[in-house]
Amino acid sequence: MTENKQTVAVIGLGIMGGPMAANLATAGYDVVGYNRSPEKVQALVEKGGRGAGSVAEAVRDADVIITMVPDSPDVEEVALGDDGIAANAKAGAIWIDASTIRPDVAVAVAKAASEKGLRCLDAPVSGGEQGAIDAALSIMVGGDKGVFDEAKPVLEAVGKTIVYVGPSGSGQTVKAANQLIVAGTIELVAEALVFLQAYGVDTEAAIEVLAGGLAGNRILDRKAASMTAGEFNPGFRIDLHHKDMGIIIAAAREAGVAIPLGAHTAQLMAYARQLGYGHLDHSALMLLVQQLSGREQK
Missing domain, CATH: 3.40.50.720 (NAD(P)-binding Rossmann-like Domain)
Incomplete structure (x- = not known):
């Protein structure tokens, strides 16, 4: 030191x-x-x-x-x-x-x-x-x-x-964009994992090949394995990401920017929170996808 x-x-x-x-x-x-x-x-x-x-x-x-x-x-x-x-x-x-x-x-x-x-x-x-x-x-x-x-x-x-x-405020604007991308990516990874599970595919093998192609992303690298295992101990809670999505929606409205996918993801985040998942990691959006698909986590 x-x-x-x-x-x-x-x-x-x-x-x-x-x-x-x-x-x-x-x-x-x-x-x-x-x-x-x-x-x-x-x-x-x-x-x-x-x-x-x-x-x-x-x-x-x-x-x-x-x-x-x-x-x-x-x-x-x-x-x-x-x-x-x-x-x-x-x-x-x-x-x-x-x-x-x-x-x-x-x-x-x-x-x-x-x-x-x-x-x-x-x-x-x-x-x-x-x-x-x-x-x-x-x-x-x-x-x-x-x-x-x-x-x-x-x-x-x-x-x-x-x-x-x-200048002042720019860091927060870039962070809002970051949170928009992260939320949307988590939701799509969750949907893909539930889709793979429904067809009985070896998800570990599927994650490996998906991560090596154009679909590769940090969520697959860092969270897909725990999502598949049903482990949602918080690194970043749904409660906080719900707050961040509110920031994004308000800032986009102020700038006159359309974020249709982001707005829908914000609603899904809010829904997951209302279902009692707010204290879990934001990757617990997967629990919502499973519930909507009639495939609740065992």
């Missing part, structure tokens, strides 16, 4: 934020974390970080602040609340929001935080829990290019593909 004098505060130590904070500690940063669940903070301490009892305490001396929280209102509260980042961080600190939120909210909170002296980037991530654990996330970054260049070494401690995509 190398030494790095920068202090990085991480707010939100869940499925994604916890491994990201741990990787920053491994990379030699002085990492201080806050989470509403104390056991998550303790897990970071055991991996070389420090714990804080509040957002204000975590960010007070930080050079870089990373937030990884569930939704737009959470980011607004963490950033702009009385106990939040803007009210308590030192002037000139870099705030990187790695959450997935509405692009318009990303622009608004960055503007408000900038007026308080923070330098802001929206930097949502893709790659799921395993990507976070392996420090192999794909990170799409919006904001000032100079701030991005300064923050890039921090991002390189948690990600592998790190790309500047434009």
Whole structure:
């Protein structure tokens, strides 16, 4: 482990934020974390970080602040609340929001935080829990290019593909496109697997040959085997992808862009959630396909 004098505060130590904070500690940063669940903070301490009892305490001396929280209102509260980042961080600190939120909210909170002296980037991530654990996330970054260049070494401690995509809000726009593609791909992979099962095909062999051709994709590579086995432990929950699809629908409507397949997939995601699958991995869309096909998981 190398030494790095920068202090990085991480707010939100869940499925994604916890491994990201741990990787920053491994990379030699002085990492201080806050989470509403104390056991998550303790897990970071055991991996070389420090714990804080509040957002204000975590960010007070930080050079870089990373937030990884569930939704737009959470980011607004963490950033702009009385106990939040803007009210308590030192002037000139870099705030990187790695959450997935509405692009318009990303622009608004960055503007408000900038007026308080923070330098802001929206930097949502893709790659799921395993990507976070392996420090192999794909990170799409919006904001000032100079701030991005300064923050890039921090991002390189948690990600592998790190790309500047434009001004404030652009990272969230690209992430919305990412979630649109991922949801549609999961749905089609689920339909294909149930189709193969209905005909009694060796699904392992089928997945191998499909993954090697034009139908090949990351969902087949990383999730098809667990989907076939009926294992849906969350790397990324349906509840969260349902939220993201709402972001996509609203943003597409605002831009006047037709997304007929995306809109239908959003309805399927919502239906799966209403059936009680919200706590499962988003690949549990397969359970909905099985149910609609009269082939419930055994």
